[in-house]
Amino acid sequence: MTGLLSDPWFYAAAIPAVILVGLSKGGFGGAVGFVGVPLMALAMPPVQAAAILLPILCLMDIVSVWTWWGVYDRKMLVDMMPGAVMGIGLGWLTAALVTEEMVRLIVGAVALIFVLRWLYLQFRHGADHAAAPNRVAAAFWGPVAGFTSFVAHVGGPPFQVYALPIRLDPKVLSGTSAIFFAATNALKLVPYFALGQFDTTNLT
Template sequence: MDLTLAIVLVAFAGVFLISFMRGAFGGGFAIVGIPLLSTVMDPVTAGGMLAPLFVAMDLYALRYWKASTWSKPDLVLLVPALVIGIGCGYLLFRLLDHRAIAIVMAAITLVFVSLWFLRGGEVTVQPRSTPKALAAGFTSGITTMVAHSGGPPLAMYLLPLGLSKEIYAGTTSLFFTVGNATKLVPWLMLVQPEAKVWALMAICLLAIPAGIWLGWRLHGALDQRQVYRACYGLLVVTALKLLWDGVSGYL
């Protein structure tokens, strides 16, 4: 991969967009920035480039999403399941049919969002469920390892709890901080980025502070209802992207 100006600008914009989503909603919607990267590099190279950048985003985002914004009762269940899911995802990375996983995950997400809209699109409060939390964490671990798309399973567990917008974003942020740190080495082992990719990573690091700060400012400007509607809307975007990736892979 040659480091042309076009590649640098597109990659920088993609990392900025992902950082913006990280600051606004705590993480989980990285896939919305990946289409930009896929225009200048193959998905595996993009995944390898993003893995270290995700960790840098996470560390910087902790300035805003501090311990007071974490839902500890949920994280106690979600995080161990996430780590196990990442381990399984790594072992199955070359065996799993990524296209089928993308299609199934997209279908489940679209059904989840559709049911929410049919119920009136209101912020609800449902009781916690240990089995649901473990399933969400484990599934998110597999999908984040395989396709950097761990957001939908986590959102499908957290959003129905009706957490405050700060607690939702902070919990999501810490969840993916652990997840991205856990999958960093496996991704680098699978991809083994070349020197030019590392150079591109260094350039894209400069996009992270501004992206996260602007996203955090947007989060502060939105009320609870608007944040939840935005998250459900982003789930639709994520699902459609996954559906496209899966279906186009068979064509």
């Protein structure tokens, strides 16, 4: 791992990945941030790639929560956060027990699924009425968001699958999303630390 900092392929993958994640967090790049971990996984183990990005994401979350402070939907957070915690736990278990190749396969599959979903949505006309909040749906998409957030920092698409049809005010949706992912990313610090990923090399 110490050779990582002298590997030009690391910088070739990490620099554009961090820029794309930053653009996505800032709202300019849409969903392009989901390529961050898969791109970095070309040059290093995917769990290490996710661990390197996590502190950066936490700093971005502070700005997001500050920007949207006090504007959020409490019910959506209450319905989705317990499942997200379960999803993070499942992601932790997956990263601890399966091989690096299997984690790489999961990260690739998650990225591919969300690309295909994006393509599908380009040709699909949405419903013209808002959906009602649904605890059953939240109990499904919350864990999915937590799991995909843990393994590849791509919890946004599952969160949006549940949240967008409810058609909250855009500011309320942004504030709710900011709090949701600030909380999940902060929780992820514990398992990533337990996995030994916050060593000198990764933090540097």
